[in-house]
Amino acid sequence: GELPSxxxxxxLVTAGPTWEAIDPVRYLxxxxxxxxxxxxxxxxxxxxxxxxxxxxxxxxxxxxxxxxVDVTTAEEMFRTVMEELxxxxxxxxxxxxxxxxxxxxxxxxxxxxxxxxxxxxxxxxDIAAEIGRxxxxxxxxxxxxxxxxxxxxxxxxxxxxxxxxxxANDVSLPGAGxxxxxxxxxxxxxxxxxxxLPVTAKREVARRLVGLLAERLNGKELD
Ligand code: PMT
Numbered sequence: 001g002e003l004p005s006x007x008x009x010x011x012l013v014t015a016g017p018t019w020e021a022i023d024p025v026r027y028l029x030x031x032x033x034x035x036x037x038x039x040x041x042x043x044x045x046x047x048x049x050x051x052x053x054x055x056x057x058x059x060x061x062x063x064x065x066x067x068x069v070d071v072t073t074a075e076e077m078f079r080t081v082m083e084e085l086x087x088x089x090x091x092x093x094x095x096x097x098x099x100x101x102x103x104x105x106x107x108x109x110x111x112x113x114x115x116x117x118x119x120x121x122x123x124x125x126d127i128a129a130e131i132g133r134x135x136x137x138x139x140x141x142x143x144x145x146x147x148x149x150x151x152x153x154x155x156x157x158x159x160x161x162x163x164x165x166x167x168a169n170d171v172s173l174p175g176a177g178x179x180x181x182x183x184x185x186x187x188x189x190x191x192x193x194x195x196x197l198p199v200t201a202k203r204e205v206a207r208r209l210v211g212l213l214a215e216r217l218n219g220k221e222l223d
Contacts, residue, residue: 014081014092018056044213051065052068154188158190166189169184
């Protein structure tokens with residue numbers, strides 16, 4: 001079907017993983033490819049929005065008409081998102097940000113000597129929670145990757161981080177979540193479930209999310 005218009009809307013999308021360096025040649029990361037967030041950025045641009053894509057390391061090309069800002073670490077993503085936030089009407093946080101990073105990054109490549117070693121990790125700053133605190137009138141869509149109690153965990157996250165919608169993927173389902181061309185999602189707002197999509201191409205998931213966003217933004221203008 002036709003895409004609704006998002007003309008005049010400024011949308012900030014985050015996508016991809018982060019890399020948290022252990023030493024000059026090693027890092028901690030996750031399986032995010034960026035495909036879900038890039039699809040949202042691409043479809044939002046097609047709908048006429050002005051799109052900024054804050055991207056962790058991926059191999060994907062910049063979608064047509066999208067401004068991309070590249071970052072590597074969770075800390076860089078935090079700083080970039082906070083810089084871009086004042087210029088955004090809508091935030092879509094589909095990146096898979098590291099929850100922990102090494103306390104320190106070794107300056108030289110670590111040697112193989114002892115039989116066992118311990119990596120000391122510290123929590124990264126929670127970008128979503130900070131967006132929630134600073135959001136004012138902005139519309140905030142978060143993602144949640146869950147493997148159990150999907151609805152309960154997602155709805156708690158929505159409330160705790162001040163999101164308007166949360167897109168929960170059950171990443172334990174085949175064909176859903178990290179990497180791959182498809183996803184299966186359930187979208188919740190504070191009142192409950194608003195949309196459920198079985199295993200569907202990420203581009204189509206993005207179209208449905210953009211449709212839902214346009215609906216919610218237009219609804220908001222009426223009251
Ligand atoms: O990139 P693909 O391969 O296409 O895969 C898509 C995806 C599975 C990565 C995507 O659909 C998705 O679910 N993204 C969110 C993954 C995630 O980190 O979920 P979470 O439940 O661990 O985190 C919840 C929210 O907190 C997320 O919006 C996350 O960006 C955010 N967070 C986490 C840590 C941190 N330091 N700051 C954050 O803001």
